[in-house]
Amino acid sequence: MTQKQYPVLSGTNPIIPVINGTYYTSDQSTSDANNCAVYLEFYSDAAGTIPVTPTAGTITVSASPLGNNFLAAASSATVSAVACGTPSSTYTPPTFPGRIATGQVVLSGITGASYAKIIFWRY
Numbered sequence: 001m002t003q004k005q006y007p008v009l010s011g012t013n014p015i016i017p018v019i020n021g022t023y024y025t026s027d028q029s030t031s032d033a034n035n036c037a038v039y040l041e042f043y044s045d046a047a048g049t050i051p052v053t054p055t056a057g058t059i060t061v062s063a064s065p066l067g068n069n070f071l072a073a074a075s076s077a078t079v080s081a082v083a084c085g086t087p088s089s090t091y092t093p094p095t096f097p098g099r100i101a102t103g104q105v106v107l108s109g110i111t112g113a114s115y116a117k118i119i120f121w122r123y
Contacts, residue, residue, distance in 0.1 A: 003029075
């Protein structure tokens with residue numbers, strides 16, 4: 001089994017703007033990994049080189065096993081953006097057992113950051 005990263009995308013860019021809304025990963029259905037953990041970082045710049053700690057907001061994480069209906073993460077489905085700090089974060093990564101076709105995140109009320117990188121890490 002191989003490990004693989006699936007970033008949440010804005011178009012084809014893995015650094016997404018922090019705007020209230022829903023974002024998705026590319027298709028993960030060809031992965032042979034049976035588990036997934038989701039990791040988050042926030043930045044002040046579009047290149048993702050200046051990490052920051054958000055001052056408010058939430059990230060809701062879900063995934064679709066078949067490609068249409070989404071299920072909440074098995075653990076920590078909603079993450080406080082404030083817990084995604086730099087240089088140390090305190091959030092528990094959302095996890096999914098089993099297969100995933102598509103990952104989804106909903107950003108809500110995030111302040112103190114302009115961009116984010118969110119990775120669905122398959123293992």
